[in-house]
């Protein structure tokens with residue numbers, strides 16, 4: 001991966017201006033679908049869809065019947081899916097996947113960090129434009145969609161593995177009145193029986209929004225409360241913004257430690273009146289901006305090629321960790337965001353919680369304006385109202401970065417990425433554990449270091465729908481630890497929307513309910529019905545976490561996605577090419593969320609050539625027909641979930657936290673493919689859930705492979721351990737549930753590695769009507785006792801069956 005790092009720096013060190021007449025025309029063979037990076041405007045907007053005869057729809061598939069230009073320039077801009085726009089938002093991912101009608105996929109990655117745009121249009125064709133830097137194009141031949149992503153990750157790096165607890169449910173709000181309110185929210189969530197792992201504090205916990213400080217009035221007990229959370233198996237994630245107030249201790253330490261900041265390229269450009277207010281900045285060219293703190297701020301330059309900036313960031317995070325022992329980090333505002341750039345009267349002039357300090361003004365006319373107002377400014381400027389510049393909401397393009405080696409014009413899109421790399425190193429040092437980091441702004445290869453949340457969305461059904469697409473897209477971008485602000489960040493949610501969003505969000509890798517300061521609270525325990533639905537959805541999630549965790553582990557180890565569009569698994573089935581609102585966990589679990597108000601059913605497509613079993617409230621364990629069917633989804637059911645025949649999922653009895661769950665017995669869900677074959681496969685990865693992973697080759701983890709084979713006379717479950725961790729005991733495997741079981745088992749014949757095993761007949765049963773075999777015996781398989789396990793039993797002869805039928809086909813053995 002050092003190859004990749006070299007490229008980043010080569011790229012950012014060079015400045016060249018390409019004008020539109022030099023645009024690159026990228027015409028792909030004849031893609032029937034192209035998935036373009038320009039998250040998060042995921043597809044045709046409302047009006048376009050109306051042309052296609054539907055009233056609303058955001059889809060994974062792009063519309064080439066007309067021209068659409070997508071901007072890529074990281075911007076502090078919240079998704080507004082309900083409106084018809086193609087706004088550039090927080091992240092930049094110049095990557096797309098094309099899928100041909102015959103199911104063959106390819107991918108293209110255009111490595112460039114400048115302001116850029118893509119136009120898609122009839123043909124189909126696309127036009128790529130960038131206004132600087134190098135242009136390096138990578139082509140990934142696939143041919144399977146999942147191959148494309150693995151090939152892409154050979155260039156950008158494989159995703160990091162978060163701590164196990166980071167897969168637990170998380171709660172946050174910007175605008176908690178103080179720690180007392182947090183305590184109440186945590187208590188009511190736990191009292192409602194909702195599995196829950198992570199509490200956050202947003203910028204409220206800081207003293208006047210300054211990093212590495214604590215508001216001792218309202219949050220003084222945060223250190224003690226963090227200990228309380230830890231004692232109860234919970235964890236704490238804190239927000240840190242990149243901007244540092246320039247009269248604060250942290251800035252003083254930064255200066256003493258020779259930290260690099262984003263600067264004016266020349267002394268004569270420095271606005272003296274502002275600079276002179278700050279003794280610590282007065283003698284510098286550091287560009288001063290305005291963010292949440294009361295006074296001016298400076299932006300550390302995490303692209304600094306010396307160790308100084310990273311060392312300081314590490315020290316600050318470690319020092320604060322010694323006061324408040326947080327477990328994970330949330331980095332926000334790293335597009336980077338500056339308030340009111342170039343504006344005479346910025347919005348914060350009227351904001352109660354912010355003083356009216358002088359905004360940053362960039363040279364937009366004259367000799368020094370060539371970078372801030374280049375000849376072609378891209379749609380990232382043109383689609384916004386008049387008086388928008390590349391520097392709007394951010395720093396001046398002419399600013400110097402990398403200690404004068406580069407320009408903000410070239411490196412801006414890398415800010416969130418570079419802060420992610422630095423924070424990743426810092427957090428490991430500060431906490432001694434791998435923890436978890438989420439970042440708002442991302443760029444190719446961010447997934448190696450951080451996860452992502454889909455930004456400051458709205459409490460609207462359109463935004464819930466966008467979420468489903470966004471999570472699938474970020475998996476394609478190599479950032480599988482992703483999810484949305486459940487129930488909506490802005491606006492006031494409704495009980496129904498919040499309930500449906502909790503049900504959906506329970507199936508996203510990053511699962512956090514987050515809300516801003518306006519309006520009433522929206523944590524799930526606010527409404528009894530939402531609490532009940534969340535509890536149910538989270539119990540399902542926690543039950544299946546060993547599977548979700550194994551998918552993430554495999555993605556970190558081998559590359560690839562975790563949440564997948566159905567066409568990833570069934571590219572030959574053209575019907576899957578049009579699906580947007582269903583997704584898979586790996587290759588085994590199909591999830592069909594409710595994405596509209598006022599409905600109690602969902603139309604689901606189950607791909608042909610596979611057998612699917614319902615694993616939710618409707619007809620649990622029963623084979624469902626392939627093709628389109630409408631499935632019941634009332635609010636007191638889970639959303640429809642189906643397991644694919646031929647697959648084995650490891651699971652675990654859920655607890656109230658993942659800390660608790662991890663101690664509970666393991667289980668296997670085996671779904672048989674009764675038509676095409678008789679075997680099923682699966683795997684389980686297991687580690688201590690929190691150690692730092694430097695190198696998988698030496699990392700301490702377990703891996704087991706499961707194969708289940710069935711013949712007329714006999715069943716064999718083969719568990720083979722292919723990797724053994726030292727000093728890492730795992731709970732026993734006590735339950736095996738098998739769907740689609742066509743034979744009558746004789747559980748008096750069960751053997752483990754040829755030794756007879758006494759099955760707990762009270763808790764084990766075979767139902768010949770539902771074809772579910774459910775074996776439960778305490779300590780059935782102790783995975784710590786060896787590396788190979790063969791669990792087998794015989795079947796009874798067909799004529800014997802009647803003799804054992806009791807209680808409506810229930811055969812107790």
Ligand SMILES: *[C@@H]1O[C@H](CO)[C@@H](O)[C@H](O)[C@H]1NC(C)=O
Nearest residue numbers: 045047048067068083084085
């Ligand atoms: C929606 O987008 C289309 C295509 O870009 C455009 O022609 C139309 O004017 C837009 N409608 C609104 C209401 O902005």
Ligand SMILES: *[C@@H]1O[C@H](CO)[C@@H](O)[C@H](O)[C@H]1NC(C)=O
Nearest residue numbers: 275276277278279281282283
């Ligand atoms: C800031 O520096 C300038 C010279 O660059 C000096 O004239 C001025 O007195 C300084 N102001 C303060 C407040 O230190």
Ligand SMILES: *[C@@H]1O[C@H](CO)[C@@H](O)[C@H](O)[C@H]1NC(C)=O
Nearest residue numbers: 052061573574575576577578
């Ligand atoms: C998918 O949608 C397109 C329209 O976008 C339509 O032409 C095509 O027939 C659909 N394919 C299938 C298999 O339904």
Ligand SMILES: *[C@@H]1O[C@H](CO)[C@@H](O)[C@H](O)[C@H]1NC(C)=O
Nearest residue numbers: 705706707716718719720790
């Ligand atoms: C069990 O599975 C392992 C790994 O797949 C395989 O090597 C072994 O031969 C299998 N054992 C039996 C008895 O089928």
Ligand SMILES: *[C@@H]1O[C@H](CO)[C@@H](O)[C@H](O)[C@H]1NC(C)=O
Nearest residue numbers: 621735737763772774775776
């Ligand atoms: C299988 O047994 C387990 C443990 O007794 C139980 O929790 C589960 O509900 C059973 N599954 C079915 C489908 O009855």
